[in-house]
Amino acid sequence: MKLSHHFTAFGLILSPLASAITVAEITGNKYLSPLSRSAFTNLTGLVTAKGPNGIWIRSTQPDDDERTSESIYVFSRSVGANLAAGDIVMLDGNVTEFRSSSAYLFLTEITDPRNVQVVSKGNPVNPVVLGARTSGIIGDRDVNPPTEQYSGLDNGDVFGVPNNVSRISQVNPQLEPIMYGMDFFESLSGELVAIQGVTALGRPANRFGDQWVYGNWTVTGKNSRGGLTVTDRDSNPETIIVGSPLDGTRNPNTTKLGDSLTDIIGIVQYNFGFYSILPLTAPSVISSQSPGLPPPSGIKSKGRCNHLSIATYNIENFTPGNDRIPLVADHIATYLGAPSVVFLQEVQDNSGATNDGTVDANLTLSDLTQALEERTGTPYLFVDVDPVNNADGGEPGGNIRNAYLYNPNEVRLYKPNPGSSIDANAVLPGPSLRFNPGRIDAPPVFASSRKPLVAQWETLDGKGNFFTVNVHWTSKGGSSSLQGDPRPPVNGGIEQRNAQANVTGSFIAQILAQDRNAAVIAAGDFNEFTFVEPLERFVQISGLQDLDIVSDLPEVERYTYTFGSSQQQLDHMYVSPSVAKYVGKKDFEHVHVNTWAAEEDVASDHDPTVASLNVCKG
Numbered sequence: 001m002k003l004s005h006h007f008t009a010f011g012l013i014l015s016p017l018a019s020a021i022t023v024a025e026i027t028g029n030k031y032l033s034p035l036s037r038s039a040f041t042n043l044t045g046l047v048t049a050k051g052p053n054g055i056w057i058r059s060t061q062p063d064d065d066e067r068t069s070e071s072i073y074v075f076s077r078s079v080g081a082n083l084a085a086g087d088i089v090m091l092d093g094n095v096t097e098f099r100s101s102s103a104y105l106f107l108t109e110i111t112d113p114r115n116v117q118v119v120s121k122g123n124p125v126n127p128v129v130l131g132a133r134t135s136g137i138i139g140d141r142d143v144n145p146p147t148e149q150y151s152g153l154d155n156g157d158v159f160g161v162p163n164n165v166s167r168i169s170q171v172n173p174q175l176e177p178i179m180y181g182m183d184f185f186e187s188l189s190g191e192l193v194a195i196q197g198v199t200a201l202g203r204p205a206n207r208f209g210d211q212w213v214y215g216n217w218t219v220t221g222k223n224s225r226g227g228l229t230v231t232d233r234d235s236n237p238e239t240i241i242v243g244s245p246l247d248g249t250r251n252p253n254t255t256k257l258g259d260s261l262t263d264i265i266g267i268v269q270y271n272f273g274f275y276s277i278l279p280l281t282a283p284s285v286i287s288s289q290s291p292g293l294p295p296p297s298g299i300k301s302k303g304r305c306n307h308l309s310i311a312t313y314n315i316e317n318f319t320p321g322n323d324r325i326p327l328v329a330d331h332i333a334t335y336l337g338a339p340s341v342v343f344l345q346e347v348q349d350n351s352g353a354t355n356d357g358t359v360d361a362n363l364t365l366s367d368l369t370q371a372l373e374e375r376t377g378t379p380y381l382f383v384d385v386d387p388v389n390n391a392d393g394g395e396p397g398g399n400i401r402n403a404y405l406y407n408p409n410e411v412r413l414y415k416p417n418p419g420s421s422i423d424a425n426a427v428l429p430g431p432s433l434r435f436n437p438g439r440i441d442a443p444p445v446f447a448s449s450r451k452p453l454v455a456q457w458e459t460l461d462g463k464g465n466f467f468t469v470n471v472h473w474t475s476k477g478g479s480s481s482l483q484g485d486p487r488p489p490v491n492g493g494i495e496q497r498n499a500q501a502n503v504t505g506s507f508i509a510q511i512l513a514q515d516r517n518a519a520v521i522a523a524g525d526f527n528e529f530t531f532v533e534p535l536e537r538f539v540q541i542s543g544l545q546d547l548d549i550v551s552d553l554p555e556v557e558r559y560t561y562t563f564g565s566s567q568q569q570l571d572h573m574y575v576s577p578s579v580a581k582y583v584g585k586k587d588f589e590h591v592h593v594n595t596w597a598a599e600e601d602v603a604s605d606h607d608p609t610v611a612s613l614n615v616c617k618g
Contacts, residue, residue, distance in 0.1 A: 023059035026095055026108065029067035031186055032172045033095050033108045041092040041115075045072075047085050048125050048192040049267050049280060051246045054109075055080040056190050056267050060088060062139040067175040067183075070138040071190035073109040073269065079116060088119040100272070103484050105168060105182075107270045108189065127194035127265045131217030138191065145238035146181045147220040153487035158235050159532045161494065164486040181237020182483055185275035188268045198261040198283065199226050201239060202562040203599055209251030210276070211242040212565040213261065223556040223567060225289055225596060226258030230568040231555050232531035235482060239565035241276045242283065243269070249282035256598055257562065258289040273481035293596055297589050297610050300337040303410045305464025305616040306582075311336045312343040312523040312571060313608035314472070317395060319352035320363040327603035329371035332405070335591050336610045338376045341457070342405040345450070345472040345525045347384065348398040355397030359386040359421070365403060372405070380405050383413065385439050385453060388421045393448045393474065402453040402470040402524065404437070413437070414458040414465060425454050427510040431518060432456065433467075440469075440507050445499045449474040452504050452524075459615070464519070466579075466615035467511055471524035473500045473534070482564070497527065497534035505541030512543050512576060519615040520544065520576040525606065527570050530558075535572070544574035547611055551588035560607040562595050571606055575613065582614040 019041045026043070028034045045057030048071065059070040074093065083089065093113040097106035128134050130143050150158050152173055153166050168182075177184040197216030204211050214228065219238050221228045228236040242251060242264060255261070266279035301309035313336075315328050332342060350363040365382040372380045384403035394400035406412075419425060419435030424442070426434040439451035450472035458465045478492030504522070511518050522544055528534045530546060539546065548558045548569075559567035569590075575583070588611045594602050 022061050022063075023057070023070055023072050024063050024065065024068035026110075027069040027072060027189065029065060030172045030174050031168050032097055032106060035095045036097050036108070038095050039093070040095065042090055043093065044088065044090045044119065046123055046125065047083050047087045047089060049085060049246060050080040050083065051278065053077050055083060056192065057089065058138070058192065062137070064139040064141065066141040066177050067187055069187055069189045069191060071192065073107065073190050074113050075109050075111050076113050079113045083118070084121070085125050086123045087121050088123055089116055090119055091116045103480050103486065104273050105270055105483070105485055125192065127192045128188070129194045129196065131196070131215055142178065143188070144217050145184050146177075146179055147218060147236070147238045148234045149180050150235070150237045150482060151180050151182050151487050152176060155488070157233050158482060158488055159491060159529065160488045161533045163488050163490045163494065164480070166487050167485045168487060169485050182275070185240065185268055186270075189270060191268050193266065193268055193277065195240075195264045195277065198264055200255040200257065200259040200261060201227055201565055202255075202257045202595070204251065204253055204255060205241060205564070208244055209253050210244070211251055211255055212239055213242055213264075214239050221556055221566070223559065225592070227559075227562070227567045228565065229556040229559050230529060230566045236566045241274050241565070242266075243271060243276040243278045245279045245282045247281045251282045252285050254598065255285060256288055257567070257596055260286040262286060274483050289596070292598065293601070294335070294592050296335045297337055297591050299587065299589060299610050299612045301340045301407070301410060301612075303340070305459045305461065306614045307612060308341070308410065308459070308464070308615055309337060309339040309610055309612050310341050310343075310521055310523070310573070311339040311608055311610040312573060314345040314525045314571060314604060314606035316346050316604040316606065317348055317353070317398060317400065318346060318364060318368070319348045320350055320367045324603045325367050325371050327601070329368060329375055331591075331593050331603060331608060333372055333375035335593050336608055338372075338378060338407070339610060340407050340410045341468065343468065343470045343523045344403045344405060345470070346394065346400045347403045348395070348400055351397070353395040353398040355390070357389055359389050359399050361386065361399070361401065361403065365405075369405065378407050378409065381408050383418070383437055383455065385419055385437060386421050387451070391448070392450050400450065402450055402472055404453070404455060404468070404470065409460070411457050411459055414456040427507065427514070429514065431511045431514040440504060442503045445496070445503050449496065449500070454507070463617060464615040465617055466519035466521060469504065469508060469520070469522040471504060471522060471526055473497050473525070473527045475527050491532070493527070494532070494534065498537060501534040501538040502541060505538045508542040508544060517578045517618060518576060519579050521573065521579065521613065523573040523609070525571050529569060530572065539574070542574070544576055545580040547573045547575060547580075547583060547588045550575070550580045550583045552585050553588060558590065559595065560590050560609060561605065567595060571609055573609055573611055579613050579615065583611070587612040
């Protein structure tokens with residue numbers, strides 16, 4: 001994360017001078033300063049840190065109001081030239097509210113500093129230790145971050161619907177730092193803090209080495225790897241992102257989920273949509289979790305209708321000849337135990353992201369099945385339906401689609417009759433499918449999105465018959481930051497996912513209406529959490545059951561993806577009641593081969609999931 005200025009600011013029209021004020025009077029007890037657009041004189045503060053474009057100062061007269069920050073950023077490329085941390089200065093300036101995007105919060109800062117005088121030098125500069133109680137430095141207050149809610153404007157649910165019903169910049173709520181994570185960090189804006197007992201929440205977030213972390217304070221949602229999992233009404237507001245070090249050093253680029261880092265001392269600053277800590281110098285990795293990867297799943301197919309293994313895996317823009325083929329094949333063969341059927345998402349066409357009109361993916365899938373045969377001795381087969389060129393979203397020209405791999409020694413398509421890219425599948429009497437396999441389509445519900453791929457299968461002994469629905473709903477593109485201005489945050493694509501939930505769920509309900517004992521498995525990348533409206537609708541309409549719940553997997557271990565500060569679950573597997581009744585605690589697993597991995601060992605941004613299922617008739 002690089003600091004940059006200046007794009008959008010309040011503060012061009014100045015109010016009358018305010019004289020001999022304190023930092024807390026400037027920052028105030030809300031998000032926006034009560035003195036915004038004002039000029040002031042004779043502000044005294046202790047220089048706590050210097051950056052390339054300014055300095056941070058702390059009040060020498062702290063109050064005991066936990067809502068008011070006692071520190072502030074002074075923006076000026078020249079003001080710090082002759083100053084050092086430990087100087088107490090007096091200055092005049094303007095109060096400005098700045099942000100680089102209307103989706104972000106404003107940062108209260110001082111601009112156009114003038115008449116800067118050094119009152120004394122060599123004063124002690126001590127950080128506020130997060131996760132403790134402080135007195136003296138910034139007054140008497142608790143500095144433990146809240147662990148569940150981001151903002152009082154979210155009405156108790158950061159993923160609540162409807163989104164974007166209010167904006168912090170318009171409401172300007174009074175801060176409640178004990179209750180809300182954003183309020184907590186806003187009340188420390190510009191403050192020099194220390195984070196002890198630092199844990200990394202995944203690989204670096206970007207090319208600058210920015211790193212989400214938490215420290216030695218109470219957290220919720222902690223999983224067995226040391227990460228924090230998103231759960232219902234808790235998306236981990238107690239975390240913070242480590243930005244670019246102020247001394248020009250570089251953050252480590254090899255961090256992994258659960259790594260322990262050296263303590264961090266730095267400045268709390270809102271940048272690019274998130275509260276960050278700008279370290280005085282880069283931290284380093286002390287230790288990593290062991291083993292580096294999880295053990296292979298103990299779930300293995302027995303090739304019988306009462307013990308098939310079914311897996312789902314988003315293999316992230318998978319192309320022919322790519323260098324991830326061995327890794328993906330090894331994940332399927334070794335870590336997933338060579339399942340009977342694998343639901344795949346994000347399979348690109350034979351020319352990858354080259355926008356040349358190609359839609360066929362036979363080379364892409366053949367590369368993978370060949371690699372699997374080399375590892376397992378099994379001649380896996382594949383089945384998919386080509387999309388209309390550039391009609392299903394993803395990278396232009398890539399034509400991502402859902403596909404199935406299957407072991408022909410265990411299962412086969414039941415009365416195959418494949419549909420085309422323009423054929424909409426339907427449930428026929430039996431129940432059976434109009435096209436096998438075929439895609440569910442209901443324009444415009446699946447516009448620029450993957451159409452679910454439905455198939456009907458039978459075991460080779462004829463004792464098992466089951467339906468599969470391979471899902472990759474529309475993405476969360478267009479979402480706003482969890483720490484942004486719109487409240488609740490914009491959950492991009494949620495209206496379309498709601499419509500897709502209705503259509504997909506209704507299709508499945510038609511199968512179960514004809515045969516309530518039908519074996520149905522719906523799996524894939526739903527691009528949503530189970531406790532948010534689209535999946536709540538899907539479960540209600542379809543009549544399927546969530547295998548995370550059926551298998552009693554602990555909530556904090558339900559994750560397949562790392563995004564921002566948290567582990568989260570976008571990939572799910574749902575089954576009909578006739579299948580669910582046979583599922584035990586050891587029959588379902590998310591295999592964290594990618595969320596735990598070092599960058600060089602990552603095959604996809606998603607983890608795969610595998611289950612042992614009984615699909616026997618009656």
